Amino acid sequence: MPSTYNGIGTHYYGHKNSETRSATCHSCGRAANLESYDTRLWFVVVFIPVIPLGRKRIIDQCPFCKRHYAVDADQWETSKQLNVSGAMERYQSDQTPETAMEAHQQLLNFHQNAEATEFRREIEEKFRQNAKLQAYLGVALSGKGMAADATQYFQRALELRPDLPEARVGMALDHIRNNRLAEARKLLDFLETPGAVQLYSLEPLETLANAYQRAGQHEEALQLYHCLIEALPHAGQISGFRKTVQKSEKALKRKETMLPKRKFSWKNFFGRNQQRSAKVPVLTWRGLAILTGLIVIGVSIAAVRNEYVRRHRTLYIVSGLKEPATVEIRGVGTMRTSARAEGMKLGEGKYHAVVSGPLREEFDFEVRTDYWDRFSGDPVWVLNVGGSALLLESHVTYQRDSPPPPKLVPHFGRPFEKIEPITHPFVALPETIRMESNQRRTLSHLDFFREPPARMITYFQLNGRAADALRLSEWRIRLQPEDEEALSAFTSLAAPKRAEEVLRAGLQRRPVKISWHRIYQNLHRGREWNTWLAVEYDEMLKAEPKNSALLYLRGRIASGPGESEQWFAKARDADPKNPYPHFALGFHRAAVGDWAGARPMYARAVELAPAGAEFSEALFGCRLALQEYEPLEKELRAKLASQPRDFQTASHLVDVLAAQERSTEAAGVLTTYSKQVQSLGAENARLLTLALRRQFLYSSGDFAALAREAASDRTPAGRNALFTAQVELGKVAEAERVHPIDEPKNSDPFHFIAMSLAWIAAGDSKKADPWLQRGLQLLAAGSGDEARAVALFGPDAVPTAEQLQALGLHPKGKAILLAALGLLKPEQRKMLHAEARRLNVDRSYPYQLVRRVTAEQR
């Protein structure tokens, strides 16, 4: 059947040579006037005929369901003429009732009603004495719905042959229509004989029985129904028939039914048996052809889409360089890089890239996926000029509650990369997406990492991805040697030999990168190293005697504080705007507890380099020592108001408040901060809040709470917090299990000395000794100042104020050292601990331990 969708499809137009006949529709089963006609099938657009698809003969169109047969009109005409003329020719050559019936039947088959009528008139006269032909004509007319006309033929046939079953049935049906049921039954008596079902159809008997029932003659109806059940036992299982019989039985108030007991069947149970043939889905060849057609269309669309995808790939060209580069893809085009990713359309294949501008490189690359990946994969090809851009691949899961943290993968250092799957290349991910409540979806994003790379390094370090952190930090310092955070991360993560190689290679770079040199100088500890460094830097100073940076750096490796101060002074004089000499001179003041003397120098360093975290940290410590609480609080609160998520500011404020024992207000700062950082994402907020909380708990001395909180945290930060709490709670043995004495990679002498302090504070001097000896060993292998400090621990040594003044150590370490020394030298304890308390300013671990030890000894 033709069909249209939104006016597009196939449709019949035209209606000629119409003929109708009364019959039962083959599709819906309703009795109707079925129509046959000629028409034309068109392909239509908005129901406007566009392409003719051929003339059709519509056969037996049902007025109710519109179902019909359709054949090619010319084929129909050919078939009709050949069959009809064939039958007519046979009749003409051999005029018997059989050939007459065949010819008439052919005319009816091809709906030649007029011709059939004419022919019927001819043969009814010609074979007037032939009962079979007369009966046939009756049947033929009945089939065309002309029951009244048929009766005369049946009548005639019956007169000729009263035994003829067709004639008896035809007349009986006429009697039934006219409600002459007794006459009808008489004629149909042969159907009531046993075995009649094997010779005849019993349908007329059922018609008669139903007629009796309608007429209220239930006794007769039941007699006939009984005959039917006897002849066709299966009929007794058909629901419709059973209901009909039961109706008559009910009318006669019969207590016993003639119906057989119904057999149980699941098909009956589910009501399937009645319309089985109509309803059972059967896959026909036509259905299969349609299905195959749809599959072919689907496969074709998929193949075209695949080919389109293959020919329309995007190469993203990115650069982390400050100056734009020119990228030429041979055979495709040229493009200049910018701050964002530039997309270049190309088909899959092998290419040659030429990069020029700030750097020059040439390489071959291939853009390719396998066939099936083009359907499901989301690959992205990135040409990263010189590997200079830092890209971040993030896989973000969307779900209603508590989505997991995103998975992050950095991409850098490679000139060409295929990254997949990426659903959102260089476009922002949606904040929310609409989906079912129990659903989860993961989108992947690739973009430049816009934050300082050090943040990513820190992230990797915190999440135990040391290899990623090392790779990233090395790439970063090669590209940006002045990135101190990357530099320090690199040196802490890389193998010492590798770190030395990398750092040494950058020493000759000019202008001198002080941070680079400082880290290089700090690579090793010991007098030999410093001596060797002094020779190296003296060589450099020969070439550049007025280089402030080199003068400063030379001061860092001088043999004593006095010499250092001279070098720093020279450096300051050589370049008053170099912050490092100011900072170094301030450090010297601070190391002897002269906080007031150190303050202006630190302040100058901060003034010259406000972004220098080390300078500002030192100045904060200095001001804390000078108890400038009020101005500090005011400044920090103001800064926090403008940068509410700045961790360093919040941390400083907590320290300031804790130093004043204003724990409640410090807790308030913590609460406010944790709210502010929620916008950074749940995981980030949790980590930042936790770090600040742990600092608050330690700074305010609530070690039990700190221990509770860190007990279940297996991260390095958590284990450190637990260690700290247990030391401060006097549970040194438990603390020792977290960081045992033989812990590899721990070479900080002050850690070991602090542990000896803890054991002594816990009352076990015996256990303190190995820790102290280990600390002193490490110290002895250190700088000149450290070696001198060890000498003070000699059994005969009597530390003097001058000796202590001459130790150019960091105040925090020096405080630990003096606290331990005080415990060993009872005679000088008072002086030593007083000095230690003066230097114990930094409120991070082991601030409270030192404070406690020095206080007890007071």
Next chain:
Amino acid sequence: MTREEFDAHVRQVEQQFAHHPQALRVRLIWLAALGYAGMLAWFGTVILVAALFLVPGLGKPLEDGWLLLLIGGLILAFGGWAVARVLWVRLTPPEGRVVTRAEAPALHGMLDDLRHRLRAAGFHRVIVTSACNAAVNEVPRLGVLGWPRHYLQLGLPLLESLSAAELRAVLAHEFAHLSARDGRISGWLYRLRRSWDQIFEKLHQPYVQGAVSLRPLLVKFIDWFWPRFNAHAFVLSRVNEFQADAVAAWAAGPEPMAGALFRIDVYDRLLSDRFWPDLWQRANREPAPPSGVFDQLRTTLHAGPSPEESTKWREQAFRIVTSNADTHPCLTSRLRAIERLPEGVSEGVFPPWPPIVEPSAAETLLGAALGPIRVDVEATWRKDCGKAWTERHARAASLQHRLQSLSQAVPDPAADVDSLWDQARTVINLESDAAAEPLLRKILELRPDHVGANFCLGRHLLEVGYDAGQTHLERVIEQDEDMVAQACGLLHAHFRRTGRTDRVREIEARLDRHEAALAASQTERSNITAADTLIPHELSAAELEGVLALLAAEPEIVAAFLGQKQMRHFRKQRLFALCLEVQRPWHRLPDRDFERTMTKRLFGKVRLPGRVLVFAPSGSFAALARKLRTVPDARIFSRTK
């Protein structure tokens, strides 16, 4: 492949491998392998198509490859199911009374002895049936893939009519088909042929009419493959039958073997031609199957036939010829092969009717179990035929009623062929052809070409052994092409029974030709296109006169062309094509509606000695019209201005 082609193929194979049985076996093994490959290739195709999706799918992470895996899995599941559905043919095991070792130790002892002597496979079941036959039935557990169970069927009438020695020969013959004595391969090929024969027959039956199944494609392969395999296997199977006879003669002695072959043949005729028809006649009178049928059967066997029947059946037994419809050779050939063909058979002197021997094989081998077995076999028979018996009884009642009404309703039936034919048909249905013979003859007096009467009378006459029946059947073949197959079938059976090999072959060839022509002819007669060969109309002036008058009476017709289609089948039939050219100004397009009205009007009036297509040279008829114009003398009408 037609019968004639099959016979030719069998003859060719026989000639080719006459002295090379080993080569025939090798050829058959290859053909069997091809058959299995042809059937298993479906699974291979499904696996291959599924692998196209599964292999790439397995090479990917699940989240990317799931769709491929799903498609591959669906193809594997549904394709595998569809193929399994196509190949799955279930053969039901034969039914009958199972005879256990405990019940009949003598019978099982004989079977064991033969099995050991002939190194044959054993039977899973021994069952006794109501047929006068013995057979090994193979029911494959895996459909076309084989793994059979062997059932030995022994007919109770057979057991009752043979001696123990003769039954031993029969059993030895059946064992020989399972025996390794003459090569397992031959036996396997013999059984494979029988098994595939049943299975392929079932494969030709669709599950649901109109539903999609791959089965037609498999059937196409089978239609190509099976005749080739069968022709080769047929030759081997026939050889196998002779070998089985030889083995049986060796194992049981040639005399019992010859006696068994002769006795089975003639006693089977006694039962099938007399005992069972007579018994079923009782269904017209008795509402339920009678009791003691197998006792009566035994009595009939003991009583033997009448002298006339004896002569007829003995003659038929020895005269019947071997045909390619069955691998079993005819009785004469089998007896000759074991050198026990009675003297005088070729001169028409046949051995006397073999009397029943005492004690029978049934009594000897079943012993005390015979009684219960007979009761059980009869009970099974009663159960099996109960419904048919009741239906026949009811039908008889209805037919009697019809017969009565016919005789009452038609005062002078002799004057009315139709009522005579109705009577004759009723009598045939109720009784037999013989009972209706007078009516049939009366019909033929009135209408000598009456197809039905000729057919029934011909059938009856051949049955009773009168060659006059041939004439009636030939008349049927001439008159009604729809009855050709049935009439030829009767003639074929008659000529085979009477040993007329030449006529058997002729009938087979005739049937082949008819079957090939019937379908093609129907297609040929129902269409005509430009692709057909058109020839001159070959009508006389008198025959054309009417048409020309009609054309002249239509002023719009300017020319007419007439030709006929060259018929390749049933050349007597004629199909004419009449093309009408209608007057039309040169600048106007054809008026299709007018042309159609014109052709329709003329079609109703044109009378030619055959089928006619009247058309105008437009639309899809244009090409036909162009071709028709090129036919000599096609232009039969031109209107001059």
